[in-house]
Amino acid sequence: MKRLFKITLAILILVIAGSGIFAFYIIFFGGxxxxxxxxxxxxxxDAVSLTEKMGLLVRIDKVDSIQPAGEVVSQWPEPGSRVKKGKIVILKVSKGGDRQPLPDVRGMEYGQAVTRLQESGFDVGDVVRINSDSRPAGVIVAQSPASPVMVPPGRRIDLLVSLGPPRTGGKIVVPDVLERSEKIARQIIVQSGLKVGTVKYEYTYMTPAGMVMNMDP
Known part of the structure; x- marks a missing residue:
C-alpha cells in the first residue's frame, strides 16, 4: 500500500513538473x-479579450489622457509585430476623468499668470527664474505642461520666469516698465536685482490710474 502511494505521488510530481516545464517553454521558447x-x-x-484569445499575455498600465476612461491609448509591441504565443503585450489605458484646457501664460507677468492659472482651476508648481534676453524680468518664459493641452483640474503647473537680460560688465540692464501697473513695475524692478527709487504721482487724463508714465533711468 505504501509502495503504491509512493508511486502515485512520484507520478503526480512528475506531471506537475512536466506541466511547469511545458508552460515555461511555451511562454519563452515555444508556440x-x-x-x-x-x-x-x-x-x-475588448483588447484584453482579443489578446488572450490569441494566446498572448497582457499587462495594463493606466495613464493620464484626454481619451475616455478605459480606452487603449498605446501598446507595445507595435501592431503587426510577429511574436511567440505567451508574449506579454503592454497596454497603456486612459484613466479618463475630467480634463480642461490649460491656458497659455507665456508672455504674462508672473502675478497675472498665477491669477490666470488659479482662476482656471490649476495650482502653481515649481517656479524657476533664469536670465533671458527675450523676456523682461518677471515675465513667464515657459510653462510645463506646455499649452495647448487638456489636463486634470488641480494640476500643478511649473513656471520658468525671466530675470531679465544677464548683467553686462558688472551692470544690470534696467527693464522697461513703461505702461505697466505700479504693482507689476515694482515686481519687475525688484526681480531684476534693482531697488525702486522715488515714486511721483501725477494727475492725467491720458493714462489709467496706477500706470507708469515715465521712468529714470
Whole structure:
C-alpha cells in the first residue's frame, strides 16, 4: 500500500513538473508566431479579450489622457509585430476623468499668470527664474505642461520666469516698465536685482490710474 502511494505521488510530481516545464517553454521558447493586433482606440475589455484569445499575455498600465476612461491609448509591441504565443503585450489605458484646457501664460507677468492659472482651476508648481534676453524680468518664459493641452483640474503647473537680460560688465540692464501697473513695475524692478527709487504721482487724463508714465533711468 505504501509502495503504491509512493508511486502515485512520484507520478503526480512528475506531471506537475512536466506541466511547469511545458508552460515555461511555451511562454519563452515555444508556440507559434502570431501577429500582434492593433489595439489602440479599443476598450480595454475588448483588447484584453482579443489578446488572450490569441494566446498572448497582457499587462495594463493606466495613464493620464484626454481619451475616455478605459480606452487603449498605446501598446507595445507595435501592431503587426510577429511574436511567440505567451508574449506579454503592454497596454497603456486612459484613466479618463475630467480634463480642461490649460491656458497659455507665456508672455504674462508672473502675478497675472498665477491669477490666470488659479482662476482656471490649476495650482502653481515649481517656479524657476533664469536670465533671458527675450523676456523682461518677471515675465513667464515657459510653462510645463506646455499649452495647448487638456489636463486634470488641480494640476500643478511649473513656471520658468525671466530675470531679465544677464548683467553686462558688472551692470544690470534696467527693464522697461513703461505702461505697466505700479504693482507689476515694482515686481519687475525688484526681480531684476534693482531697488525702486522715488515714486511721483501725477494727475492725467491720458493714462489709467496706477500706470507708469515715465521712468529714470
Amino acid at each position: 507559434k508566431d502570431v501577429a500582434v493586433p492593433g489595439l489602440v482606440g479599443s476598450p480595454v475589455v
